Amino acid sequence: MSLEFGKQLQARTTTIPGLLLFDLPVHGDARGWFKENWQREKMTALGLDDFGPVQNNISFNDAAGTTRGIHAEPWDKWVSVATGRIFGAWVDLREGPTFGAVFTAEIDPGTAIFVPRGVGNSYQTLVPDTAYTYLVNDHWSPTADYAFLNLADETAAIEWPIPLADVEISEKDKAHPRLSDVAPVAPKKILVLGANGQLGRALRAHFPASSHVEYATRDDIDLTDANLSQARRWRDYGVIVNAAAFTAVDLAETPSGRADAWASNATAPAALARIATENGITLVHVSSDYVFDGSHAGAYSETEPVRPLGVYGQTKAAGDAVVSTVPRHYIVRTSWVIGDGKNFVRTMASLAERGISPRVVGDQIGRLTFTDQLAAAIAHLIESRAEYGIYNVTGAGEPRSWADIAREVYRLTGHDPAAVTDVSTDEYFAGAAGPVAPRPLNSVLDLTKIRAAGFDPVDADVSLASYLAD
Structure with a gap:
């Protein structure tokens, strides 16, 4: 799939409250491309909270099919892709009526997603050499409360493009609980x-x-x-x-x-x-x-x-x-x-x-x-x-x-x-x-x-x- 140039910056709601999908303008020519991956004034004007990121992380993935998650951290996250393409899956693990709600989307450099605190985040790379990048508004802490969901949970029933049996998954991710055993994430x-x-x-x-x-x-x-x-x-x-x-x-x-x-x-x-x-x-x-x-x-x-x-x-x-x-x-x-x-x-x-x-x-x-x-x-x-x-x-x-x-x-x-x-x-x-x-x-x-x-x-x-x- 080729990268689409010239899109307008816009925010789209999803089936999970607070989970917002963004189209990012990407400008390119024969030399390559450029984008504003995070622009506070423009994005808050579209309704995104000024969530105050304090750390920028990058996960580089060599092979297609690399699969990670589903992790819900006690902070907000701005997810995008620097190179390559992913299939993303998000599951609401917060207390409330939308607990267990699922949203999926493909993310390339022209797309980003805001993941609110308590929403489980996971992805699968669709092409080799994919760089997955994310901003977070808190530092990792061993005393913080985290929630996890098994990638193969039958209730969430995520349709992974590459079957989980055919990809590398960490032993820790394989051991995550099913939805019925997940303690919902309490509000702040x-x-x-x-x-x-x-x-x-x-x-x-x-x-x-x-x-x-x-x-x-x-x-x-x-x-x-x-x-x-x-x-x-x-x-x-x-x-x-x-x-x-x-x-x-x-x-x-x-x-x-x-x-x-x-x-x-x-x-x-x-x-x-x-x-x-x-x-x-x-x-x-x-x-x-x-x-x-x-x-x-x-x-x-x-x-x-x-x-x-x-x-x-x-x-x-x-x-x-x-x-x-x-x-x-x-x-x-x-x-x-x-x-x-x-x-x-x-x-x-x-x-x-x-x-x-x-x-x-x-x-x-x-x-x-x-x-x-x-x-x-x-x-x-x-x-x-x-x-x-x-x-x-x-x-x-x-x-x-x-x-x-x-x-x-x-x-x-x-x-x-x-x-x-x-x-x-x-x-x-x-x-x-x-x-x-x-x-x-x-x-x-x-x-x-x-x-x-x-x-x-x-x-x-x-x-x-x-x-x-x-």
Whole structure:
């Protein structure tokens, strides 16, 4: 088969999700030929992940019929041919509904294929002197998990051009298991930090129990440890969700609180950003309305410049800035978070039950965000592979003041909303015994972008009623 010159670069899907076949333009004349075997900008523009190759390998095969595989490694692979021609066979060995799916194709210098992690790869040379080349995005490690399938597996039933009985196969490849004995390759791991906080507990409830989802507290992993890069085999992780933060906004105005806030909200995200960048991990970082000063007229979009008023807001803005440098990142900006544990809604419900008439701030405006919704939005961004960047996530509906919300809590719990009295922020904190952090008066976040990404937040009033009913 002669090499076809002048093809257009294009990507074609296959019967295996994520396995992409590429036509490569090859330019030739009487002297020979030339091709761009891997061109990052052009290939990512066609939908290929920027998979970050770190190693280039070449396997030269003297004879036709050389057969190797089926191997599934814990990394992605870009396969092409420098000279000669192969018959390639790929079998999906990943957990999921396509486990065991097979795809075959002939590959010559004008063709390449992207093989995602966990898909078994094998080939048979069709002509002598074939040079098989592949880029991978991790280095071989004896501690990594590999999966293998027998070349002669009856379920996959690969129709090899040259019968396996007539070719040389290594003893190791002959000993590989049949499909029924193959342990499916698990997805890359998800690590949730801050697992015991309000959001951490909601993420535990949202993600089904699975061996590839890990939860860690401050006691489990120290983000300020100089040896953090060695704390895990980070290449095994696909996502880190940073739900850990210092949120005591008033305490952050004290000398000790300031140090803790900067350590948790800026230094720790910087360490995670380095880990994520070096290992191709998606970093999900939870941000706050406190990065704004609250003086904006209308809802804050994701592109509004940050202007934090106090130490807490400053540390969160610093954390956002460093996380935004990670190639794969989601910064989820939220406000007025309510979940499992002590919070404003529970406090108001308790006051109502005890017959207390509270004075509640009436000049701060925003929307409640319930942690089950926040967890669902984070999962949606990860699973839908939404465009990386900043996303506002709060409850939907009309913005309210804290006093408005307090009155609604009283009403929903069968008490008189008139028991709640509005006061200004300045009046509420007048005579406070310790430092008081400045609060943004406008905490309303625009939800257009998260809706465009396919997630529609529930109305905060509806979530409030459901929360109190539970």
